[in-house]
Amino acid sequence: MxxxxxxxxxxxxxxxxxxxxxxxxxxxxxxxxxxxxxxxxxxxxxxxxxxxxxxxxxxxxxxxxxxxxxxxxxxxxxxGTGLFPAGAGRWPALTLQSLADGILDAALLARYEQVTRPETLRWEPWLEGQMGKISRALAQLELQVPAFAVQLHIGTISLACALGYLDFRFSEFAWREGHPRLADWYQTFSARPSMAQTVPQG
Amino acid sequence: MxxxxxxxxxxxxxxxxxxxxxxxxxxxxxxxxxxxxxxxxxxxxxxxxxxxxxxxxxxxxxxxxxxxxxxxxxxxxxxGTGLFPAGAGRWPALTLQSLADGILDAALLARYEQVTRPETLRWEPWLEGQMGKISRALAQLELQVPAFAVQLHIGTISLACALGYLDFRFSEFAWREGHPRLADWYQTFSARPSMAQTVPQG
Known part of the structure; x- marks a missing residue:
């Protein structure tokens, strides 16, 4: 256990x-x-x-x-499930995890700025800096989708969790706009039972 | 290259x-x-x-x-240097890296709050939250030192870099106070050529 x-x-x-x-x-x-x-x-x-x-x-x-x-x-x-690949496939999978975690770190910092911090102490350039990371990451991922589309590993799992969090907390950000391939990929991936049974609640 | x-x-x-x-x-x-x-x-x-x-x-x-x-x-x-151990030794080494990286993430957020953000927009509870993570981590590490003292792996390397950063940017924080075993460990570890030749400059 x-x-x-x-x-x-x-x-x-x-x-x-x-x-x-x-x-x-x-x-x-x-x-x-x-x-x-x-x-x-x-x-x-x-x-x-x-x-x-x-x-x-x-x-x-x-x-x-x-x-x-x-x-x-x-x-x-x-x-022994190989979700962390061995060999040459390890590095792109781990880097994709790192990019997805970076989206999440930025999103959490943006949320603390917008929700947790008293309104009079918020600083717009900080918020823009965090959201800028997310926007640039989405733009790069839109180009990368064909390379990882059918793979199941820690990189794609992390990315799906990051996009799911944007849906949960930043729905007004509308991440699918301008990223049709990423949106298609997520629609397929998020239908997996592992994703469908872990949708955030709160 | x-x-x-x-x-x-x-x-x-x-x-x-x-x-x-x-x-x-x-x-x-x-x-x-x-x-x-x-x-x-x-x-x-x-x-x-x-x-x-x-x-x-x-x-x-x-x-x-x-x-x-x-x-x-x-x-x-x-x-093939084994700084990321295989087998049972992998998990404590990776968790120590994660703790050290967490100290650094907190220190960087504290610095952005104290230095980057305009003075009128700073929020003391945020700063205290970050510094609290560092203080609690140091207290736990002081107890853990005997378990990793003579080991060279990604965990101890990350910890040494984290303590070196506290020296570099948070000297007034005086992290050695109350943590004599950690201070002794760091004194030995930081004498390694790899550490001595990478002291932060700026």
Whole structure:
């Protein structure tokens, strides 16, 4: 069993759950409710992970594992499912994960700026800087889709979770506009049971 | 050869350079000057990495690799140096890297708040939230030192780069106070040529 500090809205938790689903070990995960916040740390989580972030995992021997990249790779290695490819295919898959995680980091910072920070202390250039990263990433991904379209690995899983988060929290951003190939790819990918059963709630 | 968008102050670039040094392939890296900023993107970098971050690598076949975790693992795999351990030792090493990177992410956000953002728009609870992550991480690491003290791997390299960054940008934070074992460990580790030759400049 793996205990997993989780929230139903975290896109990084979703990555772990999608990997667990695809690797056939979802039943071996026991979720623990966690409340990650950049302002108010969750004291239960920080006892294990001083960063206070979800997802944080605790495996059978009591060892803590984080962040999402580490937990995902651990589950994949335990199950031998090859979602973290070996050989030459590893580097584009890991770089795609990094790009998707970068979209999510930017989106979370944008959300903290727009929602968490008091209105009088918001700084437009910061928000624009974060949203600019997302826009440029989408533009590059639109060109890359043919290269990864039919692949299932940690890169495509991360990308799908990132796009799902844009739908969940930034629907007015309308990411599909101008990115028809990416939208098509996501429509197919998000129909996978692992994605359909982990749609964010909140 | 690997081209590497770099800056002399980035702790994430330092991770890559320390790994390259320890893996014996520093000569195969051609640095390209990059100016990563959360507000003003570097147009040369974003052509390769839409996130506009350093380090971003370009390898022989033109493939882009990022972020620092991916580039470090790539160099280690090319050289076969085992800085990313296989087997059971992999997960604590990767989790230590994640904790060290989390210290750095928090430190960079704190610096953007204190230096980049206009003074009238700063929000103390945000700054305290970031510095709280760093303080809690140091307290946990002080207890963990015996477990990793003599090891050289991506976790200890990342931690040393994180502590070096606190010295560089947060000297008034005086991280050694209350953390004597961590301070001793760092004193030994930072004497390695790979660390001594990559001290941040700026």
């Amino acid at each position: 793996m205990k997993l500090y989780s929230s139903t809205t975290s896109p990084f938790v979703r990555k772990v759950l999608v990997v667990a689903h695809e690797a056939g070990c979802l039943d071996a995960i026991e979720p623990l409710a966690g409340k990650a916040s950049p302002i108010q740390a969750d004291m239960a989580i920080v006892a294990t992970n001083p960063l206070g972030q979800v997802p944080t995992a605790i495996v059978d021997d009591g060892q803590a594992l984080f962040d999402s990249r580490v937990i995902c790779e651990y589950l994949d290695a335990q199950q | 690997m081209k590497l968008y770099s800056s002399t102050t980035s702790p994430f670039v330092r991770k890559v350079l320390v790994v390259a040094h320890e893996a014996g392939c520093l000569d195969a890296i051609e640095p390209l000057a990059g100016k990563a900023s959360p507000i003003q993107a570097d147009m040369a970098i974003v052509a390769t990495n839409p996130l506009g971050q350093v380090p971003t690598a370009i390898v022989d076949d033109g493939q882009a690799l990022f972020d620092s975790r991916v580039i470090c693992e790539y160099l280690d795999a090319q050289q």
